[in-house]
Amino acid sequence: MATFSTNGVAFYKPPTNTDEYNVFSDGPTTVDDNSHRSTHLASTFDVAIVGYGPVGGFFANLLALQGHSVVLVEQSPHIYDKPRAIVLDHEALRVLQMIGLGKEIAGMISNHAGTTFIGLDGEPIKHFDPLPPPYPLAWFPTVMFIQPEMEQFLRDRGTSRFLRTTPDRDPSHGVVEVLLEHRVVGLDEDAGGVTVHVKDITGEAKFDKNMLDVVSATSLKRPAGAGETSAGDALSSGKSEPPTGAKHEEKQPFSIRAKFVIGADGGSGNSFVRKSLRIPYDSLDFDEWWIVIDTWLQRPAQPPLPPKSRQYCWPHRPGTFIIGPRNLRRWEIKLLPGEDPAIYSDPVKGLDRIKNLLGVYVEDVDAVDVWRAAVYRFHALVARKWTSERGRVFLAGDAGLCAGIRDSVNLSWKLSHMLRHPEIEPSSTPLLGTYQRERAPHVTTIVGHGKSFGLIIGELDLEKAKARDAEMRRLMAEGKVSSYRQAFIPDLDGGCVAEGDSAGGKLFPQPLVSTATGEKVKMDDALLHPRTMSWLIVAKDIEALDWLSSSSNSFMRSLGAQRIVVHPVGTNRSVESGSDTVVVEELEGVLAAWFEKYNARVAVVRPDRCYAYGAAQDEAGLNGLIEGIRKWLTN
Ligand SMILES: Cc1cc2nc3c(=O)[nH]c(=O)nc-3n(C[C@H](O)[C@H](O)[C@H](O)COP(=O)(O)OP(=O)(O)OC[C@H]3O[C@@H](n4cnc5c(N)ncnc54)[C@H](O)[C@@H]3O)c2cc1C
Structure with a gap:
């Protein structure tokens, strides 16, 4: 539909009109849902x-x-x-x-294995990997x-x-x-x-x-x-x-x-x-046809399939190999100009044609069983x-x-x-x-990245592909390109965030913490009400919570805000939780690094928990943040 992913390089697109039809399907997933009514x-x-x-x-x-x-x-x-x-x-x-x-x-x-972009000579022109630990949200990224x-x-x-x-x-x-x-x-x-x-x-x-x-x-x-x-x-x-x-x-x-x-x-x-x-x-000026083929690996292929996902930046047949969960292996393959998608749904020859396509990338095609396939037209459209x-x-x-x-x-x-x-x-x-x-610029930025990756992968002109490979190898050698996927996901650049606050709209970490009972959990699970979408006040030390004026305090209570103190690693301070404040200790330093980056002792986090509203290093700063929130929520 609106998005396709190539080798895990997700091509996120704004609300899109994608026409698709089934080519082939014969798989184990049971999806009948008539009881759910x-x-x-x-x-x-x-x-x-x-x-x-x-x-x-x-x-x-x-x-x-x-x-x-x-x-x-x-x-x-x-x-x-x-x-x-x-x-x-x-x-x-x-x-x-x-x-x-x-x-x-x-x-x-399963964890994403990372992606290698492969040039004309079969060698890497770019690496693209998930962030290394410690993980900012306590999940594999x-x-x-x-x-x-x-x-x-x-x-x-x-x-x-x-x-x-x-x-x-x-x-x-x-x-x-x-x-x-x-x-x-x-x-x-x-x-x-x-x-x-x-x-x-x-x-x-x-x-x-x-x-x-x-x-x-x-x-x-x-x-x-x-x-x-x-x-x-x-x-x-x-x-x-x-x-x-x-x-x-x-x-x-x-x-x-x-x-x-x-x-x-x-x-x-x-x-x-x-x-x-x-x-x-x-x-958004993006309109392409791709066939997506899901297979199950039946036995180790000879020679083995690549250990990481791949982008085959090959003008004769741009394609993607993705290592899915369990033994799912996916190929997403660009249809060439003039190629009729109907040939892959032919009841007699369709499956052989799909296997021939796989043969462009895999020697031992019989090591996989084709589960399902579909041709998609990716046409990026964004609602105004x-x-x-x-x-x-x-x-x-x-x-x-x-x-x-x-x-x-x-x-x-x-x-x-x-x-x-x-x-x-x-x-x-x-x-x-x-x-x-908040959402429209975020989506548009990611689409922009998706399109630029699409241009790298989908180049059909041989001479341009040679020049691309040379340029990308140069950038790779000079270390000038980010090889981390998360570097391409933007923060909020406005909206319901504290104006002029460098922490406002930034991804808010979820550290791994140790609780009063010695349990090691993700921070959100330590909250008194982990399933409630409430504002969070997250402090480095309990004293910072005392900065809240009585007016700020009662306003945040009226919103059902939750309070948590996350002591930095190894501070050995008491982690006794009170009736309305949870106290925990961080295990890896992810949140401490965030506080240091924004020179803050306390943060106010939006109910989506993903983004900070703002952060403060003193009493006036914290109460100023609460005043700002009051304006957003009472008008
Ligand atoms: C090949 C491919 C690969 C992708 N890879 C990724 C990826 O790796 N990562 C990622 O994040 N995204 C990916 N996507 C995108 C992702 O699959 C879609 O964005 C997602 O499924 C959209 O979900 P949705 O609920 O918005 O829409 P849909 O899943 O399309 O659901 C909309 C529902 O609305 C129903 N409906 C429509 N009109 C009416 C009506 N009038 N009344 C009642 N019901 C109605 C429809 O029947 C449908 O069930 C990929 C997409 C494709 C095609």
Whole structure:
């Protein structure tokens, strides 16, 4: 959809229109999900989410944990089972940790092995690796996973906790209703909320498990020069037809009310929510076709497959090799001008053609079994606005899964604040405006990096490729290029952060800490309320917390802010936790280095926990930060 990753070099793109169709699929993932459906539907909700892809799922979990009621409306009966995201970063893992799934996800991921860019002569022209330890967020910075498996896990272990039908549901959590095979067909926004028109399409549309996005499929376009009879046409025809012989009564749409609506309904090119808000999009001048092939390694290949992921910067066939979790091995291969994607879906010859493609990079092709493959058109489009005029409808997701997860954590705490303060007017509060202000430049920067990597990898001109190799080797030899992936992920450059504060908007570390009981945990897990999206006041020593004036103190208490003291390594100070302040000791010095960098003793961290609002080294500084927050949250 909006993003593709090449050798783990994630090409994150803003909300995008990517047309795709299935080429081949025969794999072990079970994704049927018909049991995941709520009954006894209420008619009013705090938040309605259009689309139960992974991003919709993250929103639902985050909001329900804060006590808000949510309805998820999803047109498909199934989780999309084609090869998509394979790389997650440590921010996404911290969010999974916040929603209580951190420990379990650990069994489903593997560490990224790093990436080597290979030049024309088969030798490296660039290295690109995850950060070495100590890790800033206490997670390995880049990990591999399988998207449909993770989506199923998010539903089974995450959302299922909040369904009305769940017997031991925690009453402090919001209820989540799930409407599968329901399509949102209309939105009417007014000053008090949004009326969402929903149609039950159970059995009405013929949903191919292999291609759920009917709209994308019908708008499939061929790469320049491809033959007239494309598989796109073949596959798109009849997608919305009822199953043969079945007759279905036309069901009338019904309506539900929500205070806020999130459009997590896939690529902005096709997003119903974007269209209904009449928000135009801009093309980011990136439009390519790639085939993505997932395989399982059956035995050690002879000669062995590369020990790290690879970018084959070869003009005759640019491609990527990715080492996935367990024995998953993926190749992402650029289709050449004039190449017809339909040849890979031919029922007789398709598989052999796919194996021939793999043969460009692998000698021992029989060592792998092809599991599934899909051809994607990556067409980067970015919506011009992410919010409706009245401030009650938002666009999110489909700009890369990591970006979508950042959207969810960024917007959820702001919506949660609005839901607790209905007196604040959504159309005029500066807080909601910070969603687009913070997320759009972030996504655009990452797309820029993705495009520049794309130019390196996808060069088709031999002479230009030779010049590229020479230049990249020179830069590599001079040590002038960063070889760390995280160096390409920007911090916030504005929005709800302390103005003029060098720590404002910076990624806030999560140190490994030792607790009063001697347990070694990630800092967020040591909090009194680890699942609550609250403001954090993090101090190097308990005295810094005494700087809070009574007014600052009571304001932060009214927000439910949590307080934690993280003593530097080896200070041997008491780690007794009080009734509202947790005291721990850091194990590796990650947070101490951060405080030193920003010359601070205390930091105020936003409820997304990923970014600092600001940091202070004295009483006036700390109370100044709180005053700033008060302005953001009360207007
Ligand atoms: C080959 C490939 C590799 C990728 N690799 C990576 C990677 O390594 N890392 C990464 O971070 N990202 C990666 N991505 C991107 C990632 O897969 C997507 O960004 C992510 O799946 C988007 O999730 P989403 O929930 O926003 O959208 P989707 O998963 O598209 O979900 C949207 C849902 O909305 C539903 N819907 C649409 N309209 C309606 C309606 N009117 N009513 C009800 N429901 C509706 C759809 O049926 C769909 O289920 C990759 C993508 C591809 C294609």
